[in-house]
Each structure stands twice: as C-alpha cells, then as structure tokens.
Amino acid sequence: MTIQTETSVPAPDLTYSKTRGLVANLSAFMKQRKMGLNDFIQKLSTNSYACKHPEVQSILNLTPPQDAELMNSNPSPPPSPSQQINLGPSSNPTAKPSDFDFLKVIGKGSFGKVLLARHRSDEKFYAVKVLQKKAILKKKEEKHIMSERNVLLKNVKHPFLVGLHYSFQTADKLYFVLDYINGGELFYHLQRERCFLEPRARFYAAEIASALGYLHSLNIVYRDLKPENILLDSQGHIILTDFGLCKENIEPNGTTSTFCGTPEYLAPEVLHKQPYDRTVDWWCLGAVLYEMLYGLPPFYSRNTAEMYDNILNKPLQLKPNISNAARHLLEGLLQKDRTKRLGFTDDFTEIKNHMFFSPINWDDLNAKKLTPPFNPNVTGPNDLRHFDPEFTDEPVPNSIGCSPDSALVTASITEAGEAFLGFSYAPAMDSYL
Numbered sequence: 001m002t003i004q005t006e007t008s009v010p011a012p013d014l015t016y017s018k019t020r021g022l023v024a025n026l027s028a029f030m031k032q033r034k035m036g037l038n039d040f041i042q043k044l045s046t047n048s049y050a051c052k053h054p055e056v057q058s059i060l061n062l063t064p065p066q067d068a069e070l071m072n073s074n075p076s077p078p079p080s081p082s083q084q085i086n087l088g089p090s091s092n093p094t095a096k097p098s099d100f101d102f103l104k105v106i107g108k109g110s111f112g113k114v115l116l117a118r119h120r121s122d123e124k125f126y127a128v129k130v131l132q133k134k135a136i137l138k139k140k141e142e143k144h145i146m147s148e149r150n151v152l153l154k155n156v157k158h159p160f161l162v163g164l165h166y167s168f169q170t171a172d173k174l175y176f177v178l179d180y181i182n183g184g185e186l187f188y189h190l191q192r193e194r195c196f197l198e199p200r201a202r203f204y205a206a207e208i209a210s211a212l213g214y215l216h217s218l219n220i221v222y223r224d225l226k227p228e229n230i231l232l233d234s235q236g237h238i239i240l241t242d243f244g245l246c247k248e249n250i251e252p253n254g255t256t257s258t259f260c261g262t263p264e265y266l267a268p269e270v271l272h273k274q275p276y277d278r279t280v281d282w283w284c285l286g287a288v289l290y291e292m293l294y295g296l297p298p299f300y301s302r303n304t305a306e307m308y309d310n311i312l313n314k315p316l317q318l319k320p321n322i323s324n325a326a327r328h329l330l331e332g333l334l335q336k337d338r339t340k341r342l343g344f345t346d347d348f349t350e351i352k353n354h355m356f357f358s359p360i361n362w363d364d365l366n367a368k369k370l371t372p373p374f375n376p377n378v379t380g381p382n383d384l385r386h387f388d389p390e391f392t393d394e395p396v397p398n399s400i401g402c403s404p405d406s407a408l409v410t411a412s413i414t415e416a417g418e419a420f421l422g423f424s425y426a427p428a429m430d431s432y433l
Helices: 016-031 038-045 048-052 054-062 133-138 142-153 186-193 198-217 279-294 304-313 324-333 348-352 362-366 406-420
Strands: 100-108 112-119 125-132 164-169 173-178 230-232 238-240
Touching (some): 133 173, 142 164, 142 173, 186 279, 198 238, 198 279, 198 348
Antiparallel strands (some): 100 112, 125 173, 164 173, 230 238
C-alpha cells in the first residue's frame, strides 16, 4: 500500500521505520477486514502515528460496524429525525451484557452476530442476537429490526417459532435473548444429504406450514422462507427464525409491495413489483418443499437474471420420482398467478386439507406428539456439531459482552439512542416459563 499525503493536511513526522510499521499494520488490516477486527482496531488506534494519518482515519471510518467498534474520536452527527423511530418510553430493563458468558459465534448477519451464551445466574443457555445500532441506522433498517422484535413478542405460544425471552440495549447495541436451537439449519442438513425422502419432507413442510398459518392468523406475512431460516431443535422439530423481513398488519385480503426476499425463493408477483399478499409465503413453501425433494430450488440458475426469467416464464418441471399428491401440491403452491395459487382463497386451511398431508394428524403435530423423521442426536448445549465451522471457529468479539466507556456512551446515545426507544422488553414471567 502506498502512503500518500494530502498537501492541505500537515503530515505527521514519519521516519522510514515508522512508515514501514504503518504499512505493515494497514496491510494486515485489509487482509482481516472480514474477520473479527475489534482487537486489531484497538491495537492500531493506540499507535499515535497511525491515528494522525488521514488515510488511516479514512480506513477506520470504513470499517464495517458489525465487525468492529469505530475508534474515531469525533462521532458523526446524529441521524436526522426521519431516521429515528419512537415507539414510546423504554421499559428500562435491568438486563445487561455482563449477565452472560458469551461462548461461541453460531451465526452472522448484516448487522451483527448470533452467539451461544450462558446466563451467569441461572446457567441456562440462550442464543443472543447482538446487533450494531450504527450499522442499522446507516442502512435505514430500524423498521425491519423493530418489526422483528414485534413479531418475536407474538411467538411465545407456537411450537415451531423461535421464542424471545427478553431484549435489551446498550448505547451502541441491541440484544435479543432467544431460545437456543442446536439441531442445525435445514440448509445444513440438505447440503449434507442432497435431498430428503418424501415422508421426511412432508413432516418438515407440515410444521413449516403450521408456523406460517399461525403468523398469518396474526396478520403477519413472513416473506423470507428459505432453508437457512429453518432450524431443527434437539429432537428434530422445525423452528422458524429470523423475522426481520416480516410484514405486520396484512389483513386476509390485504397486500403490500416492498421488494424483498431471497432471489431463489421470490414469487413472480414480487419480481413483477406488483402488490402481493400472504400467498407469497405459500409460494416459498412450495419452493422449499421442491428443494427438499429435488436438491435445488425449482427455477434455480447460477445466473440470477436467467433465474428471474425462469421464475416469471418457465413452466414448472417435475421429475416422475415423486407421488401424485406431492406433484399436485407443488403445482398448486408454485402457481405463478397468485389468484390461482393454493392458499389464495382459504389460506392455511387449504394447505392442511391437501391430500399430500393426509397422513398428518395436525393436532398431534402441533402438540409435538409425532416422532420426527431425523434426530440430530446432540449431547447437550455444548454440542455444536450441526453448526457451520465458519461461524464456530470465529473468535467471540471482546466488545460483545462489554459496555463502552463513558465517552462513547454519550456519543452513541446522542446518535442512536432515540431510534430504538421501546426496544427493550421483558415478558410477564408466566408467558414463557
């Protein structure tokens, strides 16, 4: 890396040896951008020569907030009022990061990480989703985060939706304390086995459909069903997670028009940027069922533009190695015209009454009385065999369980605090025990 000095900025007094050290630091910095950088940034920030150099300051300001704390001592101006969300006064909970021992990284997303954590007082294990406020504000994603929190509050009574125990916030982070589910992502198991036999696919599809039907009964459209968002619990039951793209307050005949989702699973009406309704979730269920039976999504292509064209125009092609009931269900769910799609008229009732699900006793299914077709065989909370080593091999960031110093607290509250008023939540004790 070449160090260039702007003529308008006085350059610090750099000797040759100091310059070499700076270049080495910056080279290592760029190589580790996608790794946990917090320790490295702190080390770099203690080098007074490095901190004074404008190129170093520029790079520090470009560091992804979810990977490292910004060490710039001059905070950016607070977001405009249009970026702020006011959901009423905070509940002022007593929870704090130091209540937990953060043990392993078990997932990553756009705004932070999911960590396996053990509560220090009751020694119970939780999955704690830690999100960086600055990253959320920068991408104007406050509404999606608050929507996720709102949906989680409504999940406590359904067996196939991940539960929120409570949430809290510090000056710079949001914390979701969630059920810890360690049977692995459906995506992980599909990758290993390529596809599932029909009885196993039916069991998973039934539990997924039950979860979607429950969300629809609350006027919530999920919008992001995919194998990565479907977990198995320690017994092998489905748990739906990640509600960041949920759309609330969609009445039975209501529509929305936001373009969002995951390319392989987008419904045609979403690609057409037309108003769409809760039947987008039944399209996605069809896509996931197809993938479970065949190993790839129904209109998949490595070329995204070609895949979109397939979704919009290519007829559904079904190989003859599935039952007539499965074929009929896939044709109904993957109907390009949403008004002809299975579930358009009577939502979940149409799905559960389909002949493909005739072997399913829905009351027993929801009571978890049906034996799952696959047992993850985990030995306990510390058994991480079904998590991707890409996550579990990553060091836990030092900043996750620490509160920033008072100077950073003041700056962060000015910048981000008001955007997440009302985020913190602690349920009545009998709602999840």
